Amino acid sequence: MKKIKIKCWVEDEGEKFYGPGPNELLKRIQKEGSLSRAATKMGMSYKKAWELVQRLNQHADVPLVILKKGGQHGGGAEITPQGLEIIREFESFQRKIDQLVDQQTDLMKLLK
Amino acid sequence: MKKIKIKCWVEDEGEKFYGPGPNELLKRIQKEGSLSRAATKMGMSYKKAWELVQRLNQHADVPLVILKKGGQHGGGAEITPQGLEIIREFESFQRKIDQLVDQQTDLMKLLK
């Protein structure tokens, strides 16, 4: 079945640093409390996940994710309140876009 | 400067066949009257452009591009009325999306 797809992200000087991937990663970090487990569960390599977190924190006034190493459980990861807010805003934007996509019946009629 | 970017396309069973690239190609074909010139001018290889046209025509009830080979000028390419309509509809959709993007000030405030 044919369908319109749309993808949005935030970039700075051509460097993407927030989009569907980072957004899902943040949500999984919140649930798992661990960057490695979050990455593994969404099929992303740990290295890539770690790099995403670096870029994310670099582009926010306040860190969105706090990574801790060592300690009782070996370390861990947690999302800051600002991180949670980004997730909410991004998904709210996504829903608005989805509504707009659903209205594009004229374009779809021209294709099979 | 940071900015929200958005990209939309139409796909069928995961195969993308219309988006910003094909849209620009169609416009250039109309201007140039030739697929090879259109591709060259937008920095796209002829092969890729030719494949795009095949996919495009395959996913419309009526061909969007007509390719002619041989003849006085060696051949050429032209856009059908349906092709022109697709361009109009796609760009109208793009403008609506751009408006929505401009309204997302809350998301941008969280990032630097």
Add this chain to the structure above:
DNA sequence: TTGCGATATATACGTATATACATAACGCTT
């Protein structure tokens, strides 16, 4: 029938991206 300019098509190559792997560093607990 030869030449021209465009479309049509296959193959080889180079590059960029991501993954896999290996290893180090860390800090609490026992």
Add this chain to the structure above:
DNA sequence: AAGCGTTATGTATATACGTATATATCGCAA
């Protein structure tokens, strides 16, 4: 001091992608 699980980081490998290159095909004109 040893062990544990996690974060931190470099390197090598694989793979997908686009591009470059080469060649064939077509139909009108001279």
